[in-house]
Amino acid sequence: MQVKGKGLLKGLGITLKRFFKPKVTVQYPEQRLPLPDRFYGKPEFYYDKCIACNMCVNACPNKVIKLETEAVDKKKVVTRYDFDQQYCLFCGLCQEACPKDAIKFSKDFELTQYNRPDIKIKFVKPEQVEQRKEEIRKAAAEKAAAEAAKAAQEAALKPETADKEGT
Amino acid sequence: MENLFVSMAAGIRSLLGSGGLSEWATDFLVMFLKLGAILVYILVSALWLVYMERKVSAYMQCRIGPNRVGPMGLLQTTADIGKLISKEFIIPKDADKKLFLLGPILIFMPPLAVFAVAPFGKGMVAIDMNIGVYYFLALASLSTVIIWMAGWASNNKYSLIGSMRVVAQMVSYEMPLILSIVGVIILTGTLNMSDIIHAQENVWFIFLQPLGFLIYLIAAVAETNRAPFDLVEGESEIICGPFTEYSGMGFAMFFLAEYANVVLVSVMATTLFLGGWLAPFGLTFIPSWIWFLLKVYLMIFLFMWFRWTYPRVRVDQLMEFGWKVLVPLSIANIFVTGIGKYLYHSLGW
Numbered sequence: 001m002q003v004k005g006k007g008l009l010k011g012l013g014i015t016l017k018r019f020f021k022p023k024v025t026v027q028y029p030e031q032r033l034p035l036p037d038r039f040y041g042k043p044e045f046y047y048d049k050c051i052a053c054n055m056c057v058n059a060c061p062n063k064v065i066k067l068e069t070e071a072v073d074k075k076k077v078v079t080r081y082d083f084d085q086q087y088c089l090f091c092g093l094c095q096e097a098c099p100k101d102a103i104k105f106s107k108d109f110e111l112t113q114y115n116r117p118d119i120k121i122k123f124v125k126p127e128q129v130e131q132r133k134e135e136i137r138k139a140a141a142e143k144a145a146a147e148a149a150k151a152a153q154e155a156a157l158k159p160e161t162a163d164k165e166g167t
Numbered sequence: 168m169e170n171l172f173v174s175m176a177a178g179i180r181s182l183l184g185s186g187g188l189s190e191w192a193t194d195f196l197v198m199f200l201k202l203g204a205i206l207v208y209i210l211v212s213a214l215w216l217v218y219m220e221r222k223v224s225a226y227m228q229c230r231i232g233p234n235r236v237g238p239m240g241l242l243q244t245t246a247d248i249g250k251l252i253s254k255e256f257i258i259p260k261d262a263d264k265k266l267f268l269l270g271p272i273l274i275f276m277p278p279l280a281v282f283a284v285a286p287f288g289k290g291m292v293a294i295d296m297n298i299g300v301y302y303f304l305a306l307a308s309l310s311t312v313i314i315w316m317a318g319w320a321s322n323n324k325y326s327l328i329g330s331m332r333v334v335a336q337m338v339s340y341e342m343p344l345i346l347s348i349v350g351v352i353i354l355t356g357t358l359n360m361s362d363i364i365h366a367q368e369n370v371w372f373i374f375l376q377p378l379g380f381l382i383y384l385i386a387a388v389a390e391t392n393r394a395p396f397d398l399v400e401g402e403s404e405i406i407c408g409p410f411t412e413y414s415g416m417g418f419a420m421f422f423l424a425e426y427a428n429v430v431l432v433s434v435m436a437t438t439l440f441l442g443g444w445l446a447p448f449g450l451t452f453i454p455s456w457i458w459f460l461l462k463v464y465l466m467i468f469l470f471m472w473f474r475w476t477y478p479r480v481r482v483d484q485l486m487e488f489g490w491k492v493l494v495p496l497s498i499a500n501i502f503v504t505g506i507g508k509y510l511y512h513s514l515g516w
Contacts, residue, residue, distance in 0.1 A: 011477065012472060015472060016227075018226070018227050018229055019227050022229075023225075023229050023230060024230070025229075025230050
């Protein structure tokens with residue numbers, strides 16, 4: 001039998017049931033839902049791993065990454081690695097392209113900034129570059145010193161051998 | 168507990184009497200205090216109802232609702248009203264300035280005036296008027312005029328159309344509202360609120376007048392402009408209806424008056440159909456005024472429940488339902504009640 005107003009009562013029943021159901025709200029800044037494993041958030045860059053191969057720059061479809069290098073003692077030093085995040089589409093191609101896992105996406109998704117220039121992430125700090133350059137120079141100097149010492153040793157040994165040869 | 172407020176009033180009266188005031192001045196001051204207490208009650212309950220509405224709606228949608236300002240978010244409405252007070256009250260250039268300002272000032276008047284005859288508990292009625300129900304109906308319909316005034320004075324087409332709708336809706340639903348109450352008045356033979364409550368000592372009128380209660384309920388929802396009959400407001404068609412041009416505290420007054428009206432119709436429903444402050448099942452150890460408030464808030468919850476369950480109706484559906492369904496039904500209810508009363512008397516029960 002069709003009773004008028006039956007649907008109205010049914011509706012009231014549904015809302016009353018919802019009234020006593022557990023609530024689904026997550027109190028966001030305090031509570032967070034777990035992120036999926038493949039989530040791409042804010043990128044992370046490991047300066048020491050980077051070999052400045054330019055693979056990530058070429059892989060990026062939006063030309064987000066800007067990589068600059070400087071040659072110190074025939075070695076490439078990364079002086080700039082800028083990640084212009086506002087154009088990034090979080091495809092992860094740069095992460096895939098990198099042979100040394102120097103760029104990686106973290107799970108940090110709170111990327112809001114107060115000013116537009118702050119969106120661009122400048123990964124390389126000048127002191128990092130200086131330190132790296134210093135290391136290379138030091139290594140080069142050590143190597144040169146070692147070579148010089150070896151040469152001196154050889155030179156010191158030379159007369160003896162020459163004598164030996166002479167005999 | 169039962170006589171808390173009554174003895175408080177008596178205490179103040181004797182204090183003033185011993186202070187050497189004349190009878191007339193004492194009466195005047197006590198009445199002033201009583202009405203002041205009612206005013207405070209209405210304002211606080213309007214604040215509380217906004218919070219309650221948000222919480223109830225949130226819970227019905229599996230959300231939590233306001234919970235940041237104060238404990239459990241209790242101060243949310245206070246903060247909202249504080250924000251509205253601090254905002255600029257804009258008066259449009261072409262508005263009728265005097266009427267425009269009078270609207271939000273007068274909007275609280277009808278509900279406040281009506282509460283003077285509402286019996287809040289045993290002996291807790293500020294003015295025991297012998298035509299209480301009539302007074303309620305006469306004053307409650309005044310808010311139509313005030314909303315119309317606000318809409319007209321705004322000099323804005325949305326306000327005008329919105330207030331036309333208010334008038335159409337309220338006048339149409341005033342009819343079934345009054346006619347549904349007539350059934351109760353036939354049964355009691357009085358218009359005095361306290362007498363109506365006393366007449367319900369044995370059985371509440373919701374059981375004798377179920378149809379009357381249903382009609383009253385629907386008409387009351389429409390009278391208070393709440394969903395599913397909230398055609399007065401509509402963001403996509405007439406923006407905020409008659410309140411479109413009001414900002415700041417002017418808007419807040421209309422907003423709070425809406426809730427005062429909800430309290431009003433709930434108080435009337437409690438008095439006329441739910442036995443007022445009478446305790447059910449002989450649970451008289453709970454004070455009568457607590458019973459009264461419990462019933463009132465139960466009614467208010469019912470109104471909120473309706474609001475968050477039903478989608479709104481169309482204007483033509485609203486009018487059709489009012490005039491073609493509710494009015495004939497309420498007239499039939501009066502007819503049946505009259506015959507029933509006659510039979511009851513002639514059988515000599």
